Amino acid sequence: TQLLEQSPQFLSIQEGENLTVYCNSSSVFSSLQWYRQEPGEGPVLLVTVVTGGEVKKLKRLTFQFGDARKDSSLHITAAQPGDTGLYLCAGERYGGSQGNLIFGKGTKLSVKP
Amino acid sequence: DTEVTQTPKHLVMGMTNKKSLKCEQHMGHRAMYWYKQKAKKPPELMFVYSYEKLSINESVPSRFSPECPNSSLLNLHLHALQPEDSALYLCASSQPGQGISQPQHFGDGTRLSIL
Numbered sequence: 001t002q003l004l005e006q007s008p009q010f011l012s013i014q015e016g017e018n019l020t021v022y023c024n025s026s027s028v029f030s031s032l033q034w035y036r037q038e039p040g041e042g043p044v045l046l047v048t049v050v051t052g053g054e055v056k057k058l059k060r061l062t063f064q065f066g067d068a069r070k071d072s073s074l075h076i077t078a079a080q081p082g083d084t085g086l087y088l089c090a091g092e093r094y095g096g097s098q099g100n101l102i103f104g105k106g107t108k109l110s111v112k113p
Numbered sequence: 114d115t116e117v118t119q120t121p122k123h124l125v126m127g128m129t130n131k132k133s134l135k136c137e138q139h140m141g142h143r144a145m146y147w148y149k150q151k152a153k154k155p156p157e158l159m160f161v162y163s164y165e166k167l168s169i170n171e172s173v174p175s176r177f178s179p180e181c182p183n184s185s186l187l188n189l190h191l192h193a194l195q196p197e198d199s200a201l202y203l204c205a206s207s208q209p210g211q212g213i214s215q216p217q218h219f220g221d222g223t224r225l226s227i228l
Contacts, residue, residue, distance in 0.1 A: 033216055033217075035219075040221070040224075041221045041222070042117070042119075042203050042205075042219030042220050042221045042222050043156065043203075043219045044219070045216045045217070045218065045219075048216045088155055088156075090155075100158060100161065100169055101146075101158060101217060103155035103156055103157075104155060105154070105155055106155050108153075
C-alpha cells in the first residue's frame with residue numbers, strides 16, 4: 001500500500017497550459033515537501049508546507065497543504081519547457097520517526113514548446 | 114550546484130568487489146541520509162544518521178554498511194553486492210527534526226552498476 005498517492009503519474013502538456021498535481025494520503029503528516037528531480041540529478045527541494053490550509057507561491061508554482069494535513073497539491077500556471085521533470089511529494093508522518101521521509105511515486109511532467 | 118557532494122558520480126563493480134560511496138556537506142547539518150533510487154521509482158530510505166549516530170536502518174542487507182566519521186561526512190561501504198543493487202544512491206542532509214521535519218538537501222547521487 002502506497003502511503004502517499006500522487007496523481008497523475010504522467011503528464012504531457014503544451015507550453016502555456018496550466019496543470020495541477022495531487023498528493024493524497026489517509027495519514028496525517030507533520031509536513032509535506034515538494035521536490036523536482038531532473039535526469040541524472042538528485043531531487044531539489046521546491047517548498048515545505050507545515051500548517052494545515054497553508055498556501056505557498058513560488059513564481060508560477062502554487063503549493064497547498066490540506067486543512068487536515070493529509071493531502072497537498074501543486075499548481076503550475078502557464079507551464080514552460082523548463083518545468084519539465086519528475087515532481088515528488090514527500091512527507092514525514094505525524095508521530096513517525098524523524099527524518100523518515102515517505103515519498104510519493106512522482107509525477108513525470110513533460111512540457112512541449 | 115548542489116551543496117551536498119557525492120563521489121564518485123558513476124561506479125561499476127563486480128559482485129566480489131569492495132567499494133565505498135562518499136558524501137560530504139558543509140551546511141552544518143547534523144542529520145544525514147542514504148537513499149536508493151531505482152529507475153522510474155521514488156527514493157527509498159536506507160539509513161539515517163542523527164548527530165553522527167545511526168538512528169534509522171530500514172532493514173537494509175548487511176552488504177551495505179554505513180559510516181559517519183564526522184558531522185560533514187557520510188560513507189556507504191559496499192561488499193558482495195548483487196545485480197539488483199544497481200541503482201542511483203542518493204545522499205541527503207538536513208537539520209535534525211526537533212519536533213518538525215526539516216527539508217532534506219540531496220546530492221546528485223552515485224550511479225552504481227553491478228556486473
